[in-house]
Amino acid sequence: MPTLTDSADKTAVLQNPDSFADRHIGPSDADIQEMLKALDLPSLEALVDTAVPKDIRTKKGYALPAPACEWEALAELRSIASKNKVTRPFIGAGYYDCVMPSVIQRNILEDPGWYTQYTPYQPEIAQGRLEALLNFQTMVAELTGLPIANASLLDEGTAAAEAMHMAYSLKGGEGRTLFLVSRGCHPQTIEVVKTRAGGLGVKVSVEDPSKFDFTQKPFAVLLQYPTTCGAVQDYAALCAKAREAGALSVVATDLLSLCLLRPPGEFGADIALGSTQRFGVPMGYGGPHAAFFATRDEHKRSMPGRIVGVSKDSRGKPAVRLALQTREQHIRREKATSNICTSQVLLAVLASMYAVYHGPEGLTRIASRVRRLTAALAAGLRKLGYDLGKEPCFDTLRVPCKREVLERARAKGMDLRSFGDDAVGISLDEKTTPAELRALLEIFAPAGRNAPAVEELLSAADASFPAPHSRKSAFLRQPVFNRHHSETEMLRYIRRLESRDLSLTHSMTPLGSCTMKLSGASLMAPISWTEFAGPHPFVPIEQAAGYQEMLRQVQTWLAELTGFAAVSLQPNAGSQGEYTGLLVIRKYHESRGEKGRDVCLIPHSAHGTNPASAAMAGLRIVEVACDKNGNIDVSDLKAKASQHAKDLAALMVTYPSTHGVFEASIREICGIVHDNGGQVYMDGANLNAQVGLCRPGEYGADVCHMNLHKTFAIPHGGGGPGVGPIAVAKHLAPFLPTHPCVRTGGEKGIGPVSAGPWGSAGVVPITWMYIRLMGAEGLKKATAVAILNANYVARKLSGLFPVLYTGPGGLVAHECILDFREAKARSGIEVGDVARRLMDHGFHAPTISFPVVGTVMVEPTESEPKEELDRFIAAMTSIHAEIQAVAEGRLDREDNPLKNAPHTADQVAADEWKHPYSREQAAFPSPWTREHKFWPAVSKIDNPYGDRNLITTCRP
Secondary structure, eight states: OOOGGGOSOHHHHHSOSOOHHHHHSOSOHHHHHHHHHHTTOSOHHHHHHHHSOGGGBOOSOOOOOOOOOHHHHHHHHHHHHTTBOOOEEOOBTTBOOOOOOHHHIIIIITOHHHHTOOOSSSGGGBHHHHHHHHHHHHHHHHHHTOSEEOSOBSOHHHHHHHHHHHHHHHHOBTTBOEEEEETTSOHHHHHHHHHHHHHHTOEEEEEOGGGOOGGGOEEEEEEEESOTTOBOOOOHHHHHHHHHTTOEEEEEEOTTGGGTBOOGGGTTOSEEEEEOTTTTOOOGGGOOOOEEEEEOGGGGGGOOSOEEEEEEETTSOEEEEEEOGGGSHHHHGGGSSOOOOSOOHHHHHHHHHHHHHHHHHHHHHHHHHHHHHHHHHHHHHHHTTOOOOSSOBSSEEEEEOOTHHHHHHHHTTEEOEEOSSSEEEEEOOTTOOHHHHHHHHHHHSOTTOOOOOHHHHHHHOOOOOOTTTBOOSOOOOSGGGSSOOSHHHHHHHHHHHHTTBOOTTTSOOOBTTTOOOOOOHHHHGGGGSHHHHSOOTTSOGGGBHHHHHHHHHHHHHHHHHHTOSEEEOOOOSHHHHHHHHHHHHHHHHHHTTOTTOOEEEEETTOOTHHHHHHHHTTOEEEEEOBOTTSSBOHHHHHHHHHHTTTTEEEEEEESSOTTSSOOTTHHHHHHHHHHTTOEEEEEGGGGGGTTTTBOGGGTTOSEEEOOTTTTTOOOOTTTOOOOOOEEEOGGGGGGSOOOSSSOOSOTTOOOOSSSSTTSSGGGHHHHHHHHHHHHHHHHHHHHHHHHHHHHHHHHHHTTTSOBOOOOGGGOOSSOEEEEOHHHHHHHOOOHHHHHHHHHHTTOOOOEESSSSTTEEEEOOOTTSOHHHHHHHHHHHHHHHHHHHHHHTTSSOSSSSTTTTOSOOHHHHHSSOOOOSSOHHHHHOOSTHHHHSOOOOSSOSEEHHHHHHTOOOSOOO
16 A cells, blocks of 8 residues: 655645546546547647647646645535525515425436536437426416417526517617616616617616606517516506507516416516526526516517427427527527527526426415415504505515614524615515514514514415406416426426436537536536525625625636636626627727727628627628638738728627637737727637637737636536626726626626626536636646547548548647538438437437538537547448448438438337338447437427427417
8 A cells, every 4th residue: 555655756645636637538648649649649739739829829827726626626615605694585676585396406406417418409309308498488378378488588687688679679660769667677677678778779768657658659668567666566558558559568577476466468468578586496696597588479480589399200299399490590690589599498497397396286375375474574564654555565565664674684684675765675485484574573663662473464464466466367287287296206207308308418419619518516516505506696795705705716717717807707698798798899989989880890600699699789790701711711801891990899700710720810810800990809609729728818809708608617408507708808897797786897887788796606606616626737638638539530530521621730629510511412411310310329419500501510528538439430430331321322312211310219119110221220320329228209300390380388
């Protein structure tokens, strides 16, 4: 047994031998050498020196702490978390304490079979999460009383802004630029709407709804139901006036209250939206939480976000998939209904499962209990002499009183809301107890007076609402919401859905541009800690000292890694980071008296979110050509930058390029833009090829967003949570987004871009853990191995499928594009057929037909071992052989394993088999599928049928 004295290097022995970087990075050192040999390169350093332009390589080291091992990092973060003072929040304003059922927490939130899934663009292997999202849409549609809902948005504030954008596209235009907003809306919602209105040229007027003047020709009105002060108001007449005036009625509402209250769709609302946070999702210091959005059927093609719809597979079996995708930004680009790409899918799944577990009766019981406790508290406060007004309330009371009441409550560990006008708010929730009611009444009792008896107040309290407010319509009568109320039934339902989904627990997800690396278990653990899951986002800042320390550290580390001066964590998706960066640039130009700079140069190869974000920011888009090698055409850029020198705002550039190569001219590109008065916005989608090697802030970028759910290990969760912070150069730091409820951002900052002051703060501990565990050298090696893995796959497959674009030395960056167009010409096989055939091999497909139609883009990431890469290469080799067989006539051109993929278990086991190839070839095309087989739940789905016969909710 070795001892400390056996080593010549005692310091090395004292270091913890269990390195997280070695656990995270898939290939062993021996595998790395073997892969390098296949590339004819001697070392990782030689690979990086060849692939990455030398003039952008950083010359400085990284001021990051030395890597910790997993238990050390967890202990350190636990110590930081303990600085948060966990109080009992009664602040409300859209955030409420709630109970996540343990069966849901353990089997979804903490299960990698759910949180490592990708957006369900390949629906045949995503039937589980798609069914959960169909449940979500059903829940929203029935509770709001509107026929069609989407599969979630980012948060309530941005959902309201999306509604404004949608209403403006439908009803706005010449002479109709006014958006009337109720004073009763949550303050963060009002300010997010104001921020987003600027790019549209919309005027936002915040008024008392009773004084809305429809002769001003507003295109829409926004109401809160119940109001931020808790009042339940009758909006039927107001909605009717809006309709008569040609305006849409938008209602931000509380989903739990709608179990008891008349649904917005029944009193005339055209759009209903809000947050599903209180359906079992922790507050998490502001996020992530899934927003909901519902509208009338005639507006479905204008609705933002994704819609899940029911279709059928090749045998007529019901199957679920994303519907009406031609609305989305990757298709319509600047004409898209929204720039939303990542949404909060994992959180939407959690909320939908909360409804499945409780069912309509359980939800009604929870809502009735909250309502009854609130009614009892209101009665008690009235007995103490407080004037609460006459309007009924669901869970929130506005109490006129002196500010000292806030301090008395705080002393008892209770946080109330300050309205700033000699009034405080009290919001009750699912966790409120009679004992807390007693404590609250004691806090409000004037000196010398006893609080009323809670038992008497509760016995007299009524949970019902008077007409016209009470709900009369039934909801959630479908079997799925009335069948799974025991833990046994719920557990089996969750597992049944999970078994229909391919995730990183099964195999590599080699999606180009999406960086599907594994989020380690130690990274995920802290998000369930009460200290991080529990805090309300608007608690006094001193109560969140641990959160503030952790967030500051992450901001500092991200700035250090990217070479920028400051970071905002507020954008809660990559698309929102794009939008925020462009608004910051616009505000900077305005501060210099150059408000007219409104042209955004965007390369032809850019992600669809780029032009969509630019359009939303009110920028005019000028496309820049790419050359035959897939790089930005520098001569075209020069010409267009010069042409627009007086009105150039920015260039949006992805680096490495969307074509998967390091463009050697990036410094020149940035210089051209700066010489013509513009700023350089860098899309950080491909930052995983740069971390530890180069810093965008050093070679010319002015602002860069970072996908923490890609490069920095927050999991994709089936399409969210996303976190898209931006890093900016020193001259842009003063313009970072602010917030109306908590001080954050720059002194000249743009308004808030999300409802939470720090966006999806509740999952930022994952990134803290990742950086803390990896350290500078671990991050650098991870980037080098990501580049190695991509080049290894490219080299091994280039003889079968040409690699479309390469850089210096014939190398790619961290992803490669394989060209199938020649193979299609010979065989008629489409890239979609290849994608589905990969399912038979047990793989998720790479990104197909983006950025070039007829190609696939492969990104292995650093967390995939060589053995997995070799399996993928073998699967692609097998597929190539089948394509050859089709081309040569050895397989039928229409009836072949590729055109019929994927093959399901019931197909293969059926008595009848009419295909000219064997069942074995269909179902077991590779040797590993005989040892462990992932069976797609449905066969090839008929997408056009689903769009022609749109069904977006569960049927009774």
